[in-house]
Amino acid sequence: MHDFLVAAASFIVLVGVMVVVHEFGHFVVAKLCGVRVEAFSVGFGPRLFGIKYGETDYKVCLLPVGGYVKMTGEMPGDTGTMPGTPVIQQILEKGQAEDQSASSPTYESLADDPGAFTSHPRWQRMLIGVAGPVANFILAFVLMIAYFSWFNEVASVEIKTTAIEWVIPDSPAAQAGLQPGDLIRRFDGKDNPTWENIDESVHLNLNQSVPVTVDRGGKTVELSLHTPGELKDQEEDIVGMLPQFLPGPIGVESVLPGDPAEQAGLRAGDAIQSVDGYPFHTVSTLLAYMQAGQGKPLALVVLRNGATLNMVGHPAKLDTGYKMGFINKPPPYRNDPLPLKKSVAKSTAFCADNSFLIVDVLGRILRHKVSVNQLQGPVGIARMAGEAAEMKGWLPKFGLAAEISLNLGIINLMPFPILDGGLIVLLLIESALRRDIGVNVKERIYQAAFVVIVAFFAFIIFNDVTRLPIFNHVKP
Numbered sequence: 488m489h490d491f492l493v494a495a496a497s498f499i500v501l502v503g504v505m506v507v508v509h510e511f512g513h514f515v516v517a518k519l520c521g522v523r524v525e526a527f528s529v530g531f532g533p534r535l536f537g538i539k540y541g542e543t544d545y546k547v548c549l550l551p552v553g554g555y556v557k558m559t560g561e562m563p564g565d566t567g568t569m570p571g572t573p574v575i576q577q578i579l580e581k582g583q584a585e586d587q588s589a590s591s592p593t594y595e596s597l598a599d600d601p602g603a604f605t606s607h608p609r610w611q612r613m614l615i616g617v618a619g620p621v622a623n624f625i626l627a628f629v630l631m632i633a634y635f636s637w638f639n640e641v642a643s644v645e646i647k648t649t650a651i652e653w654v655i656p657d658s659p660a661a662q663a664g665l666q667p668g669d670l671i672r673r674f675d676g677k678d679n680p681t682w683e684n685i686d687e688s689v690h691l692n693l694n695q696s697v698p699v700t701v702d703r704g705g706k707t708v709e710l711s712l713h714t715p716g717e718l719k720d721q722e723e724d725i726v727g728m729l730p731q732f733l734p735g736p737i738g739v740e741s742v743l744p745g746d747p748a749e750q751a752g753l754r755a756g757d758a759i760q761s762v763d764g765y766p767f768h769t770v771s772t773l774l775a776y777m778q779a780g781q782g783k784p785l786a787l788v789v790l791r792n793g794a795t796l797n798m799v800g801h802p803a804k805l806d807t808g809y810k811m812g813f814i815n816k817p818p819p820y821r822n823d824p825l826p827l828k829k830s831v832a833k834s835t836a837f838c839a840d841n842s843f844l845i846v847d848v849l850g851r852i853l854r855h856k857v858s859v860n861q862l863q864g865p866v867g868i869a870r871m872a873g874e875a876a877e878m879k880g881w882l883p884k885f886g887l888a889a890e891i892s893l894n895l896g897i898i899n900l901m902p903f904p905i906l907d908g909g910l911i912v913l914l915l916i917e918s919a920l921r922r923d924i925g926v927n928v929k930e931r932i933y934q935a936a937f938v939v940i941v942a943f944f945a946f947i948i949f950n951d952v953t954r955l956p957i958f959n960h961v962k963p
Contacts, residue, residue, distance in 0.1 A: 493873045493876055493877060495869060496876075497873050497875070497876040498869035498872045499551050501872045501887070501888060501891060502552060502553060502872075502891070503529075503530075503551055503552055503553055503554070504888075505623065505626070505888070505891055505892050505895050506552070506553030506554055506895070507529055508623060508626045508892070509619040509620070509622055509895060509896070509899070510527070510553075510554050510555055510556050510619065511527075511622055512618040512619040512620070512621055512622025512623070513556050513615055513616075513618050513622075514527050514556045515618065515622075516614050516615045516618035517556065517558055517604075517615050517618075520607055520611040520615060521601070521602065521607070522559070522602060522603070522604050522607060522611075522615065523542055523558065523559040523600075523602030523603070524542070524543045524556055524558055524559075525542065525543065525544065525558065525559060526544045526546060526555075526556065526557035527543055527544070527545050527546075527554075527557075528544075528546050528547070528548050528554050528555050528556075528557070529546070529547045529554045530547055530548035530549060530551045530552070530553070530554055531548050531549070531550040531552070531553065531554075531555070532549040532550040533548060533549045534546045534547075534548055535547050535548060535549055558604050559600060559602050559603045559604065560600065560603035560604045560605050560606075605923075609914045609917060609918050612910075612914055613911050613915075616907045616911050616914070617907065617911060619896075619899060619907055620895075620896035620899045620907055622896075623892045623893065624838070624893065624896050626889075626892045627838050627841075627888075627889040627890075627892040627896075628834050628835070628838055628889075629834075630885050630889045630892070631830075631833070631834035631837045631838065631886075631889050632827075632834045633885070634834075634882065634886075635824070635825045635829070635830035635833045635834060636824055636825060636826075636827060636830040637822075637824055637881075638824065638880075638881045638885075639823050639824050639830075639833075640820040640821070640822060640823075640880050640881065640882055641820060641821060641822075641823045642732065642733055642818045642819065642820055642821075643818070643819040643820055643821045644733070644734060644819065645732050646731050646732055646733060646734060647681075648670055649670065649671040649679075649681065649682055649685065649730065650668070650669070650670050650671075650730070650731040651665060651666070651669045651670075651671070651728050651729065651730065651731065652667060652729045652730060652731035652765075652767060652768060652769070652772050653667045653729040653765060653767065653772050653775065653776060654666060654667055654727055654728060654729070655724060655727040655728075655729070655775060655779055656779050658724075658726060658727020658728075659712060659713060659714060659715055659726040659727055660725075660726050660727035661727055662713070663699065663710050663711060663712040663713065664708075664710050665699070665701065665710060665712070665727075665728060666703065667765060668703070668704070669701040669702070669703050669708075670701060670702040670703075671685065671699065671700070671701050672700045672701060672702050672707070673698070673699070673700035674688055674697065674698075674699055674700075675688040675697045675698065675699075676698070682725065682730050685725055685728075686725050689714050689725060689726055692714050693715065693716055693717070694714060694715065694716040695713070695714055696711050696712065696713045696714075697711070697713075697714060698710075698711055698712075699712050712726065714726060724775060729771070729772045731768055731769075732769065733769055733818055734768065735758075735818075736758040736759050736766075736768065736790065737758065737759040737767060737769065737770060737773060737815055737816075738757075738758050738815060738818075739753055739754070739755055739756065739757040739758070739759065739813050739814075739816060740813075740814045740815060740817070741755045741813065741814045742754060742755060742812070742813045742814075743812040743813060743814070745812075746803070746805065746810075746811065746813070747800055747801050747803050747810075747811045747812050748800065748811040748812045748813040749812065750800075751787065751799060751811070752796070752798050753787075753789065753798065753800075753811070753813055754791070756791070756792075757789050757791050758789065759773075759787055759788070759789055760788045760795070761787075761788045762785050762786070762787060763776075763785060763786050764786070770815045773811075774808065774809075774810065777802045777809040777810065777811070778808050778809055780802070780809070781809065782801070782802050782803065782804065782809050784799050784800065784801050785799065785800040785801075785802065785811075786798075786799060787799070787800050814874075817878075817879065817880065820880060837886075838889070838893060841890050841893050842893055842897060846897065871887060872887065875887045903936060904932050904936035905933060905936045905937060905940060909936065913929070913932075
């Protein structure tokens with residue numbers, strides 16, 4: 488019951504803030520363009536309280552999930568569905584439509600009303616449509632700047648030497664002859680470099696050969712690393728080298744029911760000492776190793792209550808890559824706030840990486856390379872929000888909020904009717920035709936889209952519910 492309450496409260500707060508910020512983006516640009524905004528609501532349903540200022544009713548409503556803006560000329564039968572007006576709002580607010588219209592000036596038609604949405608140029612309507620997603624992008628960016636500037640949690644105990652934990656097969660590092668356990672003593676002429684020094688040197692020497700000196704089991708080995716002509720933005724590896732930052736084994740915080748980790752016999756509290764003989768210390772290395780192995784079985788050496796156990800794990804393709812299905816125990820951490828310039832750079836990288844990931848996942852789903860079953864709906868988001876709320880540290884909270892805000896912005900830009908992207912596409916079509924699409928045609932398009940959206944979300948919610956622990960057979 489406690490987990491349910493935490494998940495529900497976290498979901499309401501998290502999604503509520505994301506949606507209100509989204510709607511605020513529509514609201515601000517609509518006001519700037521001179522569109523009459525009849526209502527700005529936090530929540531849906533019957534009005535609880537608020538204040539009428541100018542032509543806008545700023546109010547709080549009964550149902551606390553999200554919010555909406557109500558602009559003149561947006562209801563079906565007038566101009567069709569508008570950005571910032573969820574269909575559920577139209578249903579819940581239908582009984583209040585007469586009261587709202589009574590508070591607005593009376594015109595013979597919307598075409599005569601200078602404050603109506605459809606009275607404004609199409610480019611302004613497009614700006615209003617795109618403003619919601621942009622507000623979500625800005626929120627994610629600001630959230631991560633705040634995290635890196637105020638917290639930036641890093642491990643309390645870090646390995647300061649440039650030891651290589653693992654080398655990705657066929658990578659530039661592997662082709663150079665670098666091996667797990669090597670200690671880099673000299674890189675591009677710099678003695679005892681840090682990993683930041685190495686990363687900077689790689690970026691400065693693209694498509695060139697860089698001399699590398701390593702300590703391998705007490706012996707000095709001279710190598711030459713040929714860098715690629717272009718680098719992918721990745722935090723985990725440097726041209727195929729996975730750095731060792733932490734000491735100790737990988738701790739298991741919890742095991743997801745029915746996933747490969749549980750099937751292998753892993754339990755909460757276990758510590759993974761080695762994988763196929765490699766003493767991995769971080770989950771990022773283990774994930775890279777599993778991607779390279781493409782699901783091949785893993786020989787695990789696990790420490791449990793002082794006893795050493797041997798297990799065999801069979802990684803499965805979960806989400807976008809091969810995984811075992813457990814949550815790792817985070818190492819002790821300390822706050823190391825960054826200056827604003829570095830915080831902006833880190834926030835930019837975070838938002839770019841997660842945005843490309845979302846687009847990549849959607850593309851893989853359309854190409855049938857990833858199952859739509861992997862998508863998370865409201866129930867899944869609520870579970871993640873509850874877990875983030877109870878996790879130690881601020882990164883899970885800020886990171887999840889930023890990821891959801893990015894998701895909301897990108898999904899709303901998809902060219903599908905009812906979504907902001909669909910509105911923009913229709914406006915572009917009207918611009919090309921040099922005339923408006925008929926109201927009846929728009930209504931039919933939105934009605935069909937609404938049915939598809941409802942069916943899709945019903946499917947997603949069904950998948951969410953079936954993932955709940957009560958529907959899984961948990962092994963002892």
